Amino acid sequence: MKNNYIIPDEWSIIENTFDKQKVTASESIFSIGNGYMGQRANFEEDYSGDSLQGSYIGGIYYPDKTRVGWWKNGYPEYFAKVLNAPNWIGIHIKINGEILDLNTTDVKDFYRELNMKEAWLKRSFTAVLSNGNAVQIESLRLLSMQHKEVGAIRYSIKPLNFSGQIEISPYIDSGIKNQDANYDEYFWKILKVQEVEDEAFILSETLKTGFVVCTGMKNKFSLNGEEVSAEKHVEKLEKSIAFQYKFEVKQGDELTLFKYATYMQSMNYPVEELCQVARNTLQNATKIGFDRLLELQKESWQKIWETADIQIEGDVKAQQGIRFNIFQLNQTYTGEDARLNIGPKGFTGEKYGGSTYWDTEAYCIPFYMATKNKKVAKNLLLYRYHQLDKAIENAEKLGIKNGAALYPMVTMNGEECHNEWEITFEEIHRNGSMVYAIYNYVNYTKDYEYIPQYGMEVILSIARFWVQRANFSNDKNKYVILGVTGPNEYENNVNNNWYTNYLAQWNLNFAVENINYIKKKYPEDFKRIVKKRNLKESEIGQWKTVADQMYLPYTDKLDLFLQQDGFLDKEIIPVSQLPASERPINQKWSWDRILRSCYIKQADVLQGMFFFENHFDDKTLEKHFDFYEPITVHESSLSPCVHSIIASKLDKPDKAYEMYLRTSRLDLDDYNHEVDEGLHITSMAGTWMSIVQGFGGLRNFDYKLSFAPKIPKEWKAYSYKINYRGAILQVYKSQTEAKFTNLSDVSVQIEVFDKTYVLEPQKMVRI
Numbered sequence: 001m002k003n004n005y006i007i008p009d010e011w012s013i014i015e016n017t018f019d020k021q022k023v024t025a026s027e028s029i030f031s032i033g034n035g036y037m038g039q040r041a042n043f044e045e046d047y048s049g050d051s052l053q054g055s056y057i058g059g060i061y062y063p064d065k066t067r068v069g070w071w072k073n074g075y076p077e078y079f080a081k082v083l084n085a086p087n088w089i090g091i092h093i094k095i096n097g098e099i100l101d102l103n104t105t106d107v108k109d110f111y112r113e114l115n116m117k118e119a120w121l122k123r124s125f126t127a128v129l130s131n132g133n134a135v136q137i138e139s140l141r142l143l144s145m146q147h148k149e150v151g152a153i154r155y156s157i158k159p160l161n162f163s164g165q166i167e168i169s170p171y172i173d174s175g176i177k178n179q180d181a182n183y184d185e186y187f188w189k190i191l192k193v194q195e196v197e198d199e200a201f202i203l204s205e206t207l208k209t210g211f212v213v214c215t216g217m218k219n220k221f222s223l224n225g226e227e228v229s230a231e232k233h234v235e236k237l238e239k240s241i242a243f244q245y246k247f248e249v250k251q252g253d254e255l256t257l258f259k260y261a262t263y264m265q266s267m268n269y270p271v272e273e274l275c276q277v278a279r280n281t282l283q284n285a286t287k288i289g290f291d292r293l294l295e296l297q298k299e300s301w302q303k304i305w306e307t308a309d310i311q312i313e314g315d316v317k318a319q320q321g322i323r324f325n326i327f328q329l330n331q332t333y334t335g336e337d338a339r340l341n342i343g344p345k346g347f348t349g350e351k352y353g354g355s356t357y358w359d360t361e362a363y364c365i366p367f368y369m370a371t372k373n374k375k376v377a378k379n380l381l382l383y384r385y386h387q388l389d390k391a392i393e394n395a396e397k398l399g400i401k402n403g404a405a406l407y408p409m410v411t412m413n414g415e416e417c418h419n420e421w422e423i424t425f426e427e428i429h430r431n432g433s434m435v436y437a438i439y440n441y442v443n444y445t446k447d448y449e450y451i452p453q454y455g456m457e458v459i460l461s462i463a464r465f466w467v468q469r470a471n472f473s474n475d476k477n478k479y480v481i482l483g484v485t486g487p488n489e490y491e492n493n494v495n496n497n498w499y500t501n502y503l504a505q506w507n508l509n510f511a512v513e514n515i516n517y518i519k520k521k522y523p524e525d526f527k528r529i530v531k532k533r534n535l536k537e538s539e540i541g542q543w544k545t546v547a548d549q550m551y552l553p554y555t556d557k558l559d560l561f562l563q564q565d566g567f568l569d570k571e572i573i574p575v576s577q578l579p580a581s582e583r584p585i586n587q588k589w590s591w592d593r594i595l596r597s598c599y600i601k602q603a604d605v606l607q608g609m610f611f612f613e614n615h616f617d618d619k620t621l622e623k624h625f626d627f628y629e630p631i632t633v634h635e636s637s638l639s640p641c642v643h644s645i646i647a648s649k650l651d652k653p654d655k656a657y658e659m660y661l662r663t664s665r666l667d668l669d670d671y672n673h674e675v676d677e678g679l680h681i682t683s684m685a686g687t688w689m690s691i692v693q694g695f696g697g698l699r700n701f702d703y704k705l706s707f708a709p710k711i712p713k714e715w716k717a718y719s720y721k722i723n724y725r726g727a728i729l730q731v732y733k734s735q736t737e738a739k740f741t742n743l744s745d746v747s748v749q750i751e752v753f754d755k756t757y758v759l760e761p762q763k764m765v766r767i
């Protein structure tokens, strides 16, 4: 392990030293969220050192100007940024007139804990100010899972060596910026700053996108456990409002502020009602009280963990790692709202714009499908269904017509909002994962109805795209797909990326198969789809023709599918021969050198073989793994999990474990020295897959559920649960046995190492 800063613990993320160099990294790692909003672990009190302030509200973004030197036709108009939302956590503290600022104060006994079981963030420390006053501080913060629009903080101050005055000024502030604002601009327009009795509100609107948010706060105090009140002085500025309270305290007293805050936003309520709803919510939260909110938080998370938890025996760091991943995924997306999705950095940073990528379909769906109910995965699919018309517009911008759809590589609302040409125009493989996700969902849930009701429109519009984007090569006597970038972004404008062509071919066949099936079995839906999407019978024939004659790059010499045409012209030198000082290559090499090299950023051919493992025998899989793994640099966090799963399948336990470690504690141990920018949320789903599909060997092809459980030698045992078509199954694997327990009231058929077992309700099978 590179970094032992985080204390190993099964259920908590803990740090017990105050290191100013690590403040921004810890702000990411200790982030909290509840699917509706998220908050980096910024300090409540003032901090003049380095910090990335970050509060985020799901779905709220800003279409920023893009900085592109050389504009190209077809570029999107803007780059979407997840917006830093008004600050709700802030509390200015003065001790006998001196500001409490951890950057200038002597800090002792610093302790911070993110309790994942109960979903709260705690921080305590002793501060000795330059006036000699020592105070003991403890804060506890949560974003309520049950009352999604509510955040609450309990902040206690104890004077240790003096009696005197403590000034506490909780505030809310809309004068916030994005660190990644191109021109140092503000993105919020303030409409109203208002106080009503002991509550304060700021109504602000995002520029251009016009999202309106009412941020509110309400405060209560206690002294030594008894509720107290104090006169407040209101400091109302143009963009912020603070309530200043002064307390005379004695040495050893404990003064506690309970700060309740809320965001109400215009995606959910009419603008004119926002402040009133915010008021009602704050009053209700105060009535419930901090302790009860904390109890409710524990209850909500207990339910989440009931199915989502993975237990690993004999390796605390691995246990902490996997729980951290599961925890963060649940903090990011809870699945009730089909307008929201999972940004690669979730609510933990600004990078990647907080937008939706193919990561959701390729990596996240299996996690949400198995650990929640099917509605959650369905909402993720519906997100894309609702954006189909925008995907059609997007394809039109690139000259691809007749209702063909190209889903954006990066999006907030269905429009493409990323403008590196090699990504926007060329990384068209993302279209394939939209269809793959539908296939995966239907296979797992057996909810076939989804296809006639919604999925078919997406599938056929994407089939239309492939038919037009491919062209017939007279030379090859095949259809080819030219000028693409595969998942491996370390090569651009290549011809016939195997992954893209294979996926396109599969998409086309899948479209043919399903439209024919729907025609027969769901004639009413068939009629509706044909009419709505103006589908002609002849198109289906075309899909078939292109699929049948799709070119797949291959070399006889090595009997291998090639990453793309001409791949073997490259000098093939294994990554192991690169000096450590030259890695990661994306930080050490010039871009042209990367493009010319054989190094693969992330699973590409192997990504395809992972999706369609049932199409290849083990020998073929192994040959490709042995060729591509040594030249893959895994400089995308999405890569090691795929290699780990394949290595497990191929009985390469050391490789599987090595790759697993790279994904599981990527952020906790800050492998890539970039955790300060935010966590790698979408790759966390890959870590979950590395255990459940990798070591656990779960597969779900042909509507069947099968397992081939293995276990790393480093662990004593592990177990996980899945929700399979409404039945909860528990899988346990130790070094000597595997147990499958059906915790539900319906029987479930599974295969284990190719043998069929029927798991009767509430019964266990030991293997």
Ligand code: BGC
Residues within 6 Å of the ligand: 344, 352, 357, 358, 359, 487, 489, 602, 635, 636, 637, 638, 682
């Ligand atoms: C990867 C993409 C991914 C994106 C967001 C990039 O580094 O290459 O495949 O979609 O990160 O996670």
